[in-house]
Amino acid sequence: MIPKMGNILAGFAQTGKYFRASREMVGFKSVETLAAPVLFRGVFQPMKVQSLLIKPEGERRWKWFTLHTTKEMFLGDAVEGPEGTLFKVMQKSDWSGSRFFVYELTERPNVL
Numbered sequence: 001m002i003p004k005m006g007n008i009l010a011g012f013a014q015t016g017k018y019f020r021a022s023r024e025m026v027g028f029k030s031v032e033t034l035a036a037p038v039l040f041r042g043v044f045q046p047m048k049v050q051s052l053l054i055k056p057e058g059e060r061r062w063k064w065f066t067l068h069t070t071k072e073m074f075l076g077d078a079v080e081g082p083e084g085t086l087f088k089v090m091q092k093s094d095w096s097g098s099r100f101f102v103y104e105l106t107e108r109p110n111v112l
Contacts, residue, residue: 013041018071019078034078042069044081047104067103072096079105 017037023030047064065087067079079087087105095101 012043013069014044014082015039015041016044016067016082017080018073019080020074021077023076037080038071040069040071042067042071044105063107065105067105068100069103070100072101073103078108079103 016039018040019034019037021032021034023032025031045066047066065081067087073079073089073092075089075092077089079089081087086108088108089103090106091104093102
């Protein structure tokens with residue numbers, strides 16, 4: 001049995017903003033827009049070195065973070081962390097049975 005971790009995470013959580021991303025073709029260009037922000041609480045932390053070593057070589061230089069939260073997000077969406085840094089959701093691990101999700105985030109250009 002997996003313990004219910006959603007309530008435990010709340011004690012360590014910080015407030016962030018979640019932006020649902022949408023993309024559409026305009027002319028011959030893909031244009032991304034972000035929806036209005038939704039506040040959520042989560043635990044942001046730098047990614048472990050062991051996890052970075054399995055990334056493709058060019059991506060290892062990016063700034064990677066891990067986010068634990070009860071908010072469900074989708075790949076490509078944007079997250080603004082507690083210090084105002086904008087991240088892109090790159091990978092999702094579904095632990096919804098334990099009432100939380102784990103995401104891999106990387107810094108993204110500011111498009112707000």
